[in-house]
Amino acid sequence: xxxxxxxxxxxxxxxxxxxxxxxxxxxxxxxxxxxxxxxxxxxxxxxxxxxxxxxxxxxxxxxxxxxxxxxxxxxxxxxxxxxxxxxxxxxxxxxxxxxxxxxxxxxxxxxxxxxxxxxxxxxxxxxxxxxxxxxxxxxxxxxxxxxxxxxxxxxxxxxxxxxxxxxxxxxxxxxxxxxxxxxxxxxxxxxxxxxxxxxxxxxxxxxxxxxxxxxxxxxxxxxxxxxxxxxxxxxxxxxxxxxxxxxxxxxxxxxxxxxxxxxxxxxxxxxxxxxxxxxxxxxxxxxxxxxxxxxxxxxxxxxxxxxxxxxxxxxxxxxxxxxxxxxxxxxxxxxxxxxxxxxxxxxxxxxxxxxxxxxxxxxxxxxxxxxxxxxxxxxxxxxxxxxxx
Amino acid sequence: xxxxxxxxxxxxxxxxxxxxxxxxxxxxxxxxxxxxxxxxxxxxxxxxxxxxxxxxxxxxxxxxxxxxxxxxxxxxxxxxxxxxxxxxxxxxxxxxxxxxxxxxxxxxxxxxxxxxxxxxxxxxxxxxxxxxxxxxxxxxxxxxxxxxxxxxxxxxxxxxxxxxxxxxxxxxxxxxxxxxxxxxxxxxxxxxxxxxxxxxxxxxxxxxxxxxxxxxxxxxxxxxxxxxxxxxxxxxxxxxxxxxxxxxxxxxxxxxxxxxxxxxxxxxxxxxxxxxxxxxxxxxxxxxxxxxxxxxxxxxxxxxxxxxxxxxxxxxxxxxxxxxxxxxxxxxxxxxxxxxxxxxxxxxxxxxxxxxxxxxxxxxxxxxxxxxxxxxxxxxxxxxxxxxx
Numbered sequence: 203x204x205x206x207x208x209x210x211x212x213x214x215x216x217x218x219x220x221x222x223x224x225x226x227x228x229x230x231x232x233x234x235x236x237x238x239x240x241x242x243x244x245x246x247x248x249x250x251x252x253x254x255x256x257x258x259x260x261x262x263x264x265x266x267x268x269x270x271x272x273x274x275x276x277x278x279x280x281x282x283x284x285x286x287x288x289x290x291x292x293x294x295x296x297x298x299x300x301x302x303x304x305x306x307x308x309x310x311x312x313x314x315x316x317x318x319x320x321x322x323x324x325x326x327x328x329x330x331x332x333x334x335x336x337x338x339x340x341x342x343x344x345x346x347x348x349x350x351x352x353x354x355x356x357x358x359x360x361x362x363x364x365x366x367x368x369x370x371x372x373x374x375x376x377x378x379x380x381x382x383x384x385x386x387x388x389x390x391x392x393x394x395x396x397x398x399x400x401x402x403x404x405x406x407x408x409x410x411x412x413x414x415x416x417x418x419x420x421x422x423x424x425x426x427x428x429x430x431x432x433x434x435x436x437x438x439x440x441x442x443x444x445x446x447x448x449x450x451x452x453x454x455x456x457x458x459x460x461x462x463x464x465x466x467x468x469x470x471x472x473x474x475x476x477x478x479x480x481x482x483x484x485x486x487x488x489x490x491x492x493x494x495x496x497x498x499x500x501x502x503x504x505x506x507x508x509x510x511x512x513x514x515x516x517x518x519x520x521x522x523x524x525x526x527x528x529x530x531x532x533x534x535x536x537x538x539x540x541x542x543x544x545x546x547x548x549x550x551x552x553x554x555x556x557x558x559x560x561x562x563x564x565x566x567x568x569x570x571x572x573x574x575x576x577x578x579x580x581x582x583x584x585x586x587x588x589x590x591x
Numbered sequence: 592x593x594x595x596x597x598x599x600x601x602x603x604x605x606x607x608x609x610x611x612x613x614x615x616x617x618x619x620x621x622x623x624x625x626x627x628x629x630x631x632x633x634x635x636x637x638x639x640x641x642x643x644x645x646x647x648x649x650x651x652x653x654x655x656x657x658x659x660x661x662x663x664x665x666x667x668x669x670x671x672x673x674x675x676x677x678x679x680x681x682x683x684x685x686x687x688x689x690x691x692x693x694x695x696x697x698x699x700x701x702x703x704x705x706x707x708x709x710x711x712x713x714x715x716x717x718x719x720x721x722x723x724x725x726x727x728x729x730x731x732x733x734x735x736x737x738x739x740x741x742x743x744x745x746x747x748x749x750x751x752x753x754x755x756x757x758x759x760x761x762x763x764x765x766x767x768x769x770x771x772x773x774x775x776x777x778x779x780x781x782x783x784x785x786x787x788x789x790x791x792x793x794x795x796x797x798x799x800x801x802x803x804x805x806x807x808x809x810x811x812x813x814x815x816x817x818x819x820x821x822x823x824x825x826x827x828x829x830x831x832x833x834x835x836x837x838x839x840x841x842x843x844x845x846x847x848x849x850x851x852x853x854x855x856x857x858x859x860x861x862x863x864x865x866x867x868x869x870x871x872x873x874x875x876x877x878x879x880x881x882x883x884x885x886x887x888x889x890x891x892x893x894x895x896x897x898x899x900x901x902x903x904x905x906x907x908x909x910x911x912x913x914x915x916x917x918x919x920x921x922x923x924x925x926x927x928x929x930x931x932x933x934x935x936x937x938x939x940x941x942x943x944x945x946x947x948x949x950x951x952x953x954x955x956x957x958x959x960x961x962x963x964x965x966x967x968x969x970x971x972x973x974x975x976x977x978x979x980x
Contacts, residue, residue, distance in 0.1 A: 204773075204837040206607030211600070217854060218595030384593075416825075418818040418838045422845070425814025429807040436805075448593040449807045452854070456811070465606060465841070 204417050204465030211459055213351045214379040217452065219444075221383045222253060222341070228379045229261045232337055233293025236263045237286060239307050241271045241299045245343060248389050254298055254341060266290035268310075271299065274358040274365060274480055274487070275306040277321045283310045284320070287336070295338045297377075300398075301347025301487075304340045308355040308375055311336040325357055325366040331375070340380040345387050345451045346398030346488060348405060348458025350380035358481055363567055365481040367473070382455070384447040395441065396545045397488025399434040399450060403427060404472055404491045405457040411499070411509060412467040412573050419466050424516045426462070429453050431517070431541060438545050469574035472498055475583060478567035485554035492547035493554055496539055497589035501582070506575030507531050551590045561587045593806050593854030600848055602740045603768040606841065608833075610772045611642060611730065617768045618650045621726055622682025625652045626675060628696050630660045630688045634732060637778050643687055643730060655679035657699075660688065663747040663754060663869055663876070664695040666710045672699045673709070676725070684727045686766075689787075690736025690876075693729045697744040697764055700725040714746055714755045720764070729769040734776050734840045735787030735877060737794060737847025739769035747870055752956055754870035756862070771844070773836040784830065785934045786877025788823040788839060792816060793861055793880045794846040800888070800898060801856040801962050808855050813905045815851070818842050820906070820930060827934050858963035861887055864972060867956035874943035881936035882943055885928055886978035890971070895964030896920050940979045950976045 216224040229236070236258060245251040258265050268283045287295065287310055297307035313320035315333040323329045340350045349355075353375035356367035387395070410423045430453050436446035456462075475498065476490035483490070503510050511527040514520035514534020522530050539549075548554055556564070565583045578586075605613040618625070625647060634640040647654050657672045676684065676699055686696035702709035704722040712718045729739045738744075742764040745756035776784070799812045819842050825835035845851075864887065865879035872879070892899050900916040903909040903923025911919050928938075937943055945953070954972045967975075 204606065204834075204841055206609045208603065208605050208613070210603035214597065214599035216597050217593065220595045224597070416821065416834060416838065418815070418822070418841045418845075421814040421818035421821075422811060423814070424817075425810040425812070426807070428813075429810035432805065432810075433807070445593075445805060448854070449805065452593055452807045456807075456850075461845075465837070 204419070207464045209460060209464050210373045211351060211376060212373055213376045213459075215351065215382060215455065216379065217382045219383055219385050221381045222257075224379075225254070225341070225381055226257050226261055228339060229257065229263065229294070234262070234264050235266070235291050235293045237266050237268060237290055237292045237295050237310075239268045239271060239283070239295060239297045239299070239303055239310070241269075241303050243269065244389075245298055248386070250298060250341065250343060250386060254296070264290075266292070271303050271306045273302050274484055275302050275309070277357055277359045280306070280309050280313065280320060280357055284313045287314045292336055295336050296341070297338060298341040298343065300342070300344025301349040304338075304342070304349035304377065305347070305355040305357070307338045307340070308349070308353070308370075308377075309357050311338050312370065312375060321357065321359060324368050325359070328368060330371055335375060338377045340377045342380055342382050342451070343386040344390060344394065344398060345447075345454045346401035348454055350377055350382065351455050351459035352376060354458075356477070360481070363481045363563060365477040367477065382451050384444055384451045387447050387451065388442055388444075392441065392546065394486070395437060396547055397486045397492075398454070399430065399437070399488070399545060400492045400542065400547050401488035402450065402454045402457045403430045403434070404495060406430070406462065407495075408470045408473060409462040409466070409468045410513070411502075411506060411575060412469045414508070415466075417466055419462050419464060423462050426453055426457060427517045430457070434545060435541070467573040470571050471574050471578060474569045474571060475564070475586065478564045479551060479554065479556060481567055482560050482564055483555045485548075489548040489554055492542055493549060493551050494586070494590050496535065496549075497586050499535055501586050501589070502574060502576045503531055503535070509575070510534060551587070556591070558591060593808070596853045598849060598853050599762045600740060600765065601762055602765045604740065604771060604844065605768065606771045608772055608774050610770045611646075613768075614643070614646050614730070614770055615650055617728060618646070618652065618683070623651070623653050624655075624680050624682045626655050626657060626679055626681045626684050626699075628657045628660060628672070628684060628686045628688070628692055628699070630658075630662075630692050632658065633778075634687055637775070639687060639730065639732060639775060643685070653679075655681070660692050660695045662691050663873055664691050664698070666746055666748045669695070669698050669702065669709060669746055673702045676703045681725055684725050685730070686727060687730040687732065689731070689733025690738040693727075693731070693738035693766065694736070694744040694746070696727045696729070697738070697742070697759075697766075698746050700727050701759065701764060710746070710748060713757050714748070717757060719760055724764060727766045729766045731769055731771050731840070732775040733779060733783065733787060734836075734843045735790035737791075737843055739766055739771065740844050740848040741765060743847075745866070749870070752870045752952060754866040756866065771840050773833055773840050776836050776840065777831055777833075781830065781935065783875070784826060785936055786875045786881075787843070788819065788826070788877070788934060789881045789931065789936050790877035791839065791843045791846045792819045792823070793884060795819070795851065796884075797859045797862060798851040798855070798857045799902070800891075800895060800964065801858045803897070804855075806855055808851050808853060812851050815842055815846060816906045819846075823934060824930070856962040859960050860963050860967060863958045863960060864953070864975065867953045868940060868943065868945060870956055871949050871953055872944045874937075878937040878943055881931055882938060882940050883975070883979050885924060885938075886975050888924055890975050890978070891963060891965045892920055892924070898964070899923060940976070945980070947980060
């Protein structure tokens, strides 16, 4: 049964190989002082930086830059960006990059006019902004996080070994617009592409593996998972396949723009464990998720066997005839494992540089949520992490 | 392949049995002069009128009323409403009812400050508003059209025997908010409920039966169709089943809020023929769709057999082993026909009061679109209509 909820997502999306043509008109809606935010500089190699800055010049914008936003943006980088945006009297933040760059721009947005320490306020106390926030726009160059159409922002504090995501409640934190050109994702290294594909898939799993009832969200989730599986296979076989990349880009947005979770409970423990792994290893987000997923799902399977059996039949085409729910569910996870290996995902934590002596610390940094089929204790997290090594 | 498109849908949705609690805060955002718009008065019997007017009073609103909005709102009723809204210097339009009342409110919204005849401008010339428009909010009491989260408004001109829908391009025509309480739909007569269920299902079909490519929209559509089939069966067996009604309400919104059609071609010929039937018979919208659907789909099946076969397997669980695509596709439509009969839908035009002498006029009033698997000629519409009798 769908419970009480609200839904509002005003982000304007421009999709397709001509999407950047809309950037100029969107920029017209905002003030003169723009902060351009990007990552390690790949946009200077593939030409996107030149295209975007030409549009900014044409529109007469005064541009400051925050470059070098890292895959797991740190709290120190956040402080640096806030200082740049303040010095520039920023009216608008333009993120050009993947989910980390979008997340980072939103974190700067809520921090520029904030009198308190943003790490303490937003990531330790999970408060909402009480100050003015800056509008954010995104030009997406990597696919996976869904950050282009939601109000989430993950920040890492490497000193404290903490990687924490805050999904802000107010839709005004969502990007005002996002430019989604699948061509921008064609040059991504295979490992980044695969990690992004699994990030999308796991976002859907996190919202699906919870609750006993019959609801529209689960039916939508199954359709979206089938799309990610098929498009992921096609992109893996041929990384230049535009159709597959366009389906992945669109699926990623809808996998985490708040639609799938409306009215139902959710799990999110793979992300909680994976984020803690990320804080210790600085490994790619999607790979931390793939490395912990199967041990986690096999551990909780007995507590949600009906849903895992439904998943096997509806998503992985397992034939249920003459089998127990446990058998069906197990076959579903086996097919999921084959698909993950086909994509070349990390299947254990050692591949990511984690070692046995980190396990206690990773377990300490894992936030224990209650929405899934089994509420884990810290000891159970340790058990699962040992299975992941 | 997903083509170039934009997507923006800023309507705020409040869902659940407590959803009306949010009406007061939403009304605070708009001016004092509210026009309350409703239909035949069922909201006075089931108590919704009293609840809504109490909130309007509490908020100190000056309220004028437009009552008696009919199931197929006429152009004369539109002129009447425009006069009432002008006389009241309306700041805000509050629609309380089903899709017809929401559609009508949007038509009034774009017409109040329009200097031209709105029928000519919006429905014969399909122009966009060039004047100020009024904000609209909805309290939904019937499920089906998706009008609560889109910019469409269907108006009927009975003098000209024309029923025409205009989907406005600007998202500001979409309702600012919609209150979706599944309890409000529990008292609906069975025939209205069934018509609404088929309206939802057909909206998805219209966007699904077009195109040869592989895209995320079709996967989402299949998930949503499965949800409507299951929830439709459950609501038909037990009209008091809140879970089923909540899934139908949520599916209806997403079936026609522009998501499913992004980046792909669409058909919409069942609606074109059905709307022309409606202009001649004044029959319930969903029933005109059910009466023409199967003859239409069986006629175009040879031109889109692969998609109809996919539909059979993915949506209706037809076992494809050792069968031709034609056989699989035919079995899918047969299962759809059984489901439609189970719901008690109109399966031919005679049930709706149509007679053979109307066929030429209905064909003349049918707008011929090009997105489907077969572009119909007027003669083919006549052939299909004869099959529907």
